[in-house]
Amino acid sequence: xxxxxxxxxxxxxxxxxxxxxxxxxxxxxxxxxxxxxxxxxxxxxxxxxxxxxxxxxxxxxxxxxxxxxxxxxxxxxxxxxxxxxxxxxxxxxxxxxxxxxxxxxxxxxxxxxxxxxxxxxxxxxxxxxxxxxxxxxxxxxxxxxxxxxxxxxxxxxxxxxxxxxxxxxxxxxxxxxxxxx
Numbered sequence: 225x226x227x228x229x230x231x232x233x234x235x236x237x238x239x240x241x242x243x244x245x246x247x248x249x250x251x252x253x254x255x256x257x258x259x260x261x262x263x264x265x266x267x268x269x270x271x272x273x274x275x276x277x278x279x280x281x282x283x284x285x286x287x288x289x290x291x292x293x294x295x296x297x298x299x300x301x302x303x304x305x306x307x308x309x310x311x312x313x314x315x316x317x318x319x320x321x322x323x324x325x326x327x328x329x330x331x332x333x334x335x336x337x338x339x340x341x342x343x344x345x346x347x348x349x350x351x352x353x354x355x356x357x358x359x360x361x362x363x364x365x366x367x368x369x370x371x372x373x374x375x376x377x378x379x380x381x382x383x384x385x386x387x388x389x390x391x392x393x394x395x396x397x398x399x400x401x402x403x404x405x
Contacts, residue, residue: 236284237277237284240284240288240291241270241274241295244291244292244295244299248269248295248296248298249263249266251300251303252269252299252303254303255304255307256306256307261310262303265299265302268302268306269295269299269301269302272298273294273295273298344399344402345399348398348399349361349395351398352391352394352398355387356387356390357391358377359373359384360388360391360392360395363388364388370385370388
């Protein structure tokens, strides 16, 4: 990492965050009543706080009490957002009761689900810019060696690695957008 990232102010900021972690977890757990979801909420709150600090809010300059209040508030808000998201998902799927399918129809149902998922994936991949779609397809689908792909499209192996990582992140975002009603 660069020296600017690990300056003394950054280390102090991270120490403050770590010192708030347990209370942030208890706040999130109080809302969510699930350890895994509470951990996810705390992680998301950490990311939000780090992002705010890097975009000019300069949370590290706040007095300790104000900083703790800000961190605890971020944990609570993140947990509430996750709770609402989970509740909406439960409401959306509540009417879908598990009814046994007649013999032989289970395979048909599974096939239809797989086709729908494949179509969702195709739409998301088609929405990606060509440079990312090509790298993702050749490395992940065709299983070509990274060095060979990099050489054939005229970029370095490091650039290919970065492009592949961005392609995967982009695909994940596009698939999440598809999921959201």
